[in-house]
Structures are given as C-alpha cells and as structure tokens.
Amino acid sequence: MDTPGAHLEHLRDYNESLVVALARTRAEFDRAGVAEATGLTPQAVSKVLGRLTGQGLVEICGVRRQGVGKPASIYRLVPGSRHAVGIHAARRTLRTVLTDLAGTVLASTVTPLPPDFTPGQLLDAIRRDTDRTGGDPVGVGIGMVGPLDHAAGIVHDAHRLRHWHDVPLRQLAQEALAVPVHLDKDVTAGVTAEAWRRGPTFRDGALIMVESGIGAGLWLGGAAYRGAHTNAGEFGHTVVQLDGPRCVCGRSGCLEILHDTAVAAGRLGTAAEVLATGIVNLLRTTDVNHVVLAGADLLRHPEVYEHATRAAIPRSHWQDVSVTLAELGADVIAAGAAMQVLDAAYGIPSTMGVRASF
Amino acid sequence: MDTPGAHLEHLRDYNESLVVALARTRAEFDRAGVAEATGLTPQAVSKVLGRLTGQGLVEICGVRRQGVGKPASIYRLVPGSRHAVGIHAARRTLRTVLTDLAGTVLASTVTPLPPDFTPGQLLDAIRRDTDRTGGDPVGVGIGMVGPLDHAAGIVHDAHRLRHWHDVPLRQLAQEALAVPVHLDKDVTAGVTAEAWRRGPTFRDGALIMVESGIGAGLWLGGAAYRGAHTNAGEFGHTVVQLDGPRCVCGRSGCLEILHDTAVAAGRLGTAAEVLATGIVNLLRTTDVNHVVLAGADLLRHPEVYEHATRAAIPRSHWQDVSVTLAELGADVIAAGAAMQVLDAAYGIPSTMGVRASF
C-alpha cells in the first residue's frame, strides 16, 4: 500500500459502494431500509448518504409518511451523475454506447471497421466514436474477442485478425483517450451487463454468445470470472462428439463446428439442440442458475434457441435455472464494457485493497 | 449486523487472517516481511502479531541478524495451536483425519460404514471416530457425495444411498458433536485441501476425482466455487459423445458412462483419454491453471491418467497448466473438510461481513 490510511478508507469505500449497489436495485430508498439491508446502523447510513449526496451520486426526492412519526427522507440514485463509454470491437464493426450510472444505454452508434484492421486503425476509430459520443465519461471499457489478458490489458491474438499479437491495447487506448480504460473479453463484458442490470440476485450466470464463434461469459459467485489467463468461457471449443469433424482449434467434435455445420446445412433446430447440449454441460460444470442468450447469430432466431435450451435443462425440486434473452440485445457487449468501468469505480470491491498475493 | 462495532472488528479480523494466511505459506517471517507483503505499516503488523501471539497462533522463534542494526524478531506459526477434524463419508467407509493449523494430517483412520447406511448410523460413526481422534478440534468438516446444499447444510439425495432425502446433516452433526460443523461436497473439500496447502498461487484449480463416479472440485478466483445449488463440478455428466450410450443421469454419451465402459472393457488407456478430453473441456470452460488428479479409482493407475491428461492439454506461449496428483492421496477429501473448518475460522473472509444480498 503506498497511500497511508488506506485501510480505513477501504472500509469507507466498501460501505459506500454497498449503498450504491443497493441504490441501483431500488428506484427509491430510505435510511432505515439501507440500514436494514446492509447491517449498518442508521447513523452510519446517514454519514454514507451524506457523503454520496455530496458526490452527487444520490439525492433526496421526497418524504415518506408511514403513519405516526416524523416522515422519512426518500433518496434515489442520480443516474445522470456519472457516465461511461463502452466499446464492442467486433471483427467488422465498432459499436459505441454511452451509459449512465444506472446502466441505462443513452446512446448507441455502430461504425464499420476496415477489413483485418490494425491496432492503429482501431484506436483511431475508438477515439473518433468516443469523442462523438461525448458525455464526459469516467472511463472507457473495451470488449473484444480474445485471447487477451484482462489484467495486463494486452490482446494476445485476436481471433481472425492478423495484425494482433501481444498488443498492449489498454495502455494505448488510455494514452489516446486520457481516461481510464478497461479491456476485457466480449463475452465477459456481456455477462457483466446482465449482472449489473439484474442486481445481486444474479450471483451465478452465464451469457451464451453465438456470433462468429460460440463463447460464454461467466459471472460466478457475484463477480465476473475470467480464469487464470482471461480465457474462461471458451465453451465453443468443448468436445461433444469424440469422433466428430475436425475443428479449427485442433480437436474434433467441438460444439462450434457441429453447430456451424448444422446451421450451414439449414438444420437450425439441430444446431440449437447441439448448443443446448453444450449449455447443459456448462450447467453441470458451473451450476449457474441464470442462462442469458445473446449474439447476432443467435438473436436472428431467438425463439428456436430459447426453446431448445429450456427443453434440454432437467428440473428437480431443488434446482432451478432461468433462461432469458439478453435484455440489451446487440448493445449488450458494449454496454457491459461500460458497466465494467462503473463497476470498478462504484461497485463493491472484491478485495479490501490489500495485496494478498504473496 | 447484530453486534455493534462489527465493521471495525471486521477490518481487524481481515488483517489478522491476512497475516495468518501469509504465516501458513512461510516457515518463518518477520515484521518487515509481513508489512511488505500485506501493505500494512510495520507498526500495524506489530499490533496484529501481538494479538495473534496472544491467541497463541503465532510465536517468536528467534532473531535475524542481517548485518548492521538491531536484529529483527522472527515469528512462526504455531501449527499445534489449533486442530480440526475432517470426515470423508464415502459409500462404504468413513475416513476421519485430524489436522493442525498448517494443514498437516496428524492422524487418519478408516472405519467401515453399514451398507446403505442411514443418517443415524452415519452420525453414530462420526461421533465415535471423532471422539476417538481427540485433539479438541475447533470444528468438524464433513465431505460427502451430493447433491447437497452447502449453505443450508442439507443433503438432498446422496447418490446411491436410499435413506438420504433432504437430511439436515450439518445441524444434526452439530448437535451430536457440540462443535461447529461444515458440510460440503467431497470434491469441493478435496480441492480446498490442495488450495490450502499450496497457498495463494493456487488461485484457479480443479480437483478431478474418479471414485465411484467422476466429479470435479472447483477453486476459482482464490475460493471454493460451488455454484448456485452446491452442484458445480458434476462434469462426469457432461456429454462428450452426442450419440453415445445412455447414462443413468438421463442423457447420452456422458463422460462417466464412456469412461466406465472403457474401464470395464479393460481399455484403461481409452478411459484415461476420454477423461482427458473432459478435462480439456473443463479447462476451456473454466480456464484454471491447476489440475489435480485424485480418487481411489484414478490413483490405482496414476501414471496412465497423468500422462493422458498432460498429452491432451494444448500449450501456448501465454497459457500454462500444471497437472499433479493429489498430495494427500486418499486423505485429500477428509483433510480438505478439516481445512474448510480452519478456513472459515482463520482464512481470509470473502466478504467484510456485511450482508450484500438485498
């Protein structure tokens, strides 16, 4: 820790983010409600709400009469007090969204990217579209195909893009944009969007994305899960047919090759069933209780995939799984990238800030 | 929160457990080393070490001369200051171990269980073997086949045991033993043992267990991962052959049925290759960088499985995966159950104690 007094500050930040997280899930709230939900004393909540009001994150919006006694002040989040920009760098297009603190998408633009674009070309496009979006964001999030290193901000080998080998994209973008930048896999950004919008009940979920490849973003135990090399969720390249056709990844009978082959043959139902088998495999492995379906290719026939998935999931008296389509549709990746920025700044920190990696 | 002052206490507990965690990974340590590793100031470390010494968890064991200046006091963990009992309730045997605070197995016993034993029979056996083990444990951990609910301490339907439907085993055992009891799936307990012994570098790992069924215990992001219904890691019932033979779970071509069929036919190499395919699927999904092989059936031919697994895992310049056998062998489940008790009492808490599930 290089800043003195860090530990009490972390305690304070932790409690503040706890209250912000609660504020995001409720249209309105009062002091007693926050105290009850968080376990803090009402007086402590007063102090926290005072600080948050001072930062403009929260405001009083009325009083609540509940019979006898002095009416309680009603607070609410000020969604417009903070903004973030999220970017989805796909293979041919750049999608840029502006979101507010509540996770609402305020603006969304799509511009084409040059074929087989270079890092420089992407940076130019990002700067152009970010400037055009405006909004004075607290940061910019970038969602992109992997493999990449989230912690280091380096793109190892963007799939099907020749000019991308160990590119320090986060650092480059940070210099170009002069705001904090987060880099993450597209699917992880996507599941963050769902988790951010659906609140703390969404503790374990997977976002299944079918869009020039099949991948999954994982949200496990209340946080984005990326694995040891930011490469978790490559479930398109799990084998479901040992003697199946050869896949580009080197193995045979991968989910992706079987799915894509069926789609190419016009057998969409079979493709959806194959995907559903893979999803149930994922459920067996991770035991998430929320499945979110997303991706351009999937959302062209949402009802087919949704039905096949629901049909494939077994039920029991103690197990339940929700299957839904991505609420934000095509914006989900970009919006999630923006929410990762907000999450870093206003979300509940996963550690207390002390290095535990000794 | 029902206890006042809870939040500052949590800060204190957090820092204390941070120091204990560090003490577990180092034979000896001094104030400056802890301060450097944790980010706390030396004076804060003094206070923490003073409290831990008072609790008997840590002791001074000498001084270190490093040239000029006053020598630094050398501290070390007192492994014998705390003990825990771990229990592995398998289908036919009850394994009971006693471990110390460092995770060393001090005693290990195996006793038979009646065929198709009842909850009452298991409780009797647990009480008997726990009493016999002695050691005044801080708690008892039970590792068992699922499905079960870790948080509620309820066994839903122990696989292949008829008398087990929604049994509140944790509560029953707690009343019978008069110490805190933890209940978890066997594989999760097992991976906890590996993680506890290998320290903070083991952040993402999977323990593969082949023993009357195939399962995986997951350790993701530095903590045991159980999923939404304590049912994560059921990877024996992931489909790897869409048109494969029917499995007991209702689907076809599960990893387990293919593996067991090959073993029954004497084709151990094929069985190991099938398992290895499943393991690579697991790596694709979770991106863990540690694979631990365990289970009685697997450890009968460890080299076959180890070789097949190593051969199946692709390598790249940014990706590395370690494949090892369970260090504790047959004790791994029971020892892990004991370490879960120690982890709850002396491990780094995952939350700051405030309810965030509003």
Add this chain to the structure above:
DNA sequence: GCAGTTTAGCAACGCTGTTGCGTAATAGAA
C-alpha cells in the same frame, strides 16, 4: 568506546462506525 544503522514500541492522531441524547415532524387522543 563511539557513531551509525536497524528494529521495536509507546503515545498521539485521524478516521471509521457506534452510542447517547436532544430536536424536529407527524398522527391521534384529549
């Protein structure tokens, strides 16, 4: 023996949430 260096810890401090208690605001009864 003295100077220089490093460690250890007491004491004061700032900041956190908590507790005690006074004040404000309301409904309902007198």
Add this chain to the structure above:
DNA sequence: TTCTATTACGCAACAGCGTTGCTAAACTGC
C-alpha cells in the same frame, strides 16, 4: 387547540482501527 406518543434525524462524545512521530534498544563497524 393542546398534549402525548411515535418516528426520523443528526450533533457530540466515544471506542477501535491503522498511521505517524518519536524515543529506546540492540547490533555492527570503526
């Protein structure tokens, strides 16, 4: 209208956390 009970709010004092300032202790090297 007036009084009382009730509920909400917040100032002030407090306990406990890690931090900072400073002094004492213990050692090496000259």
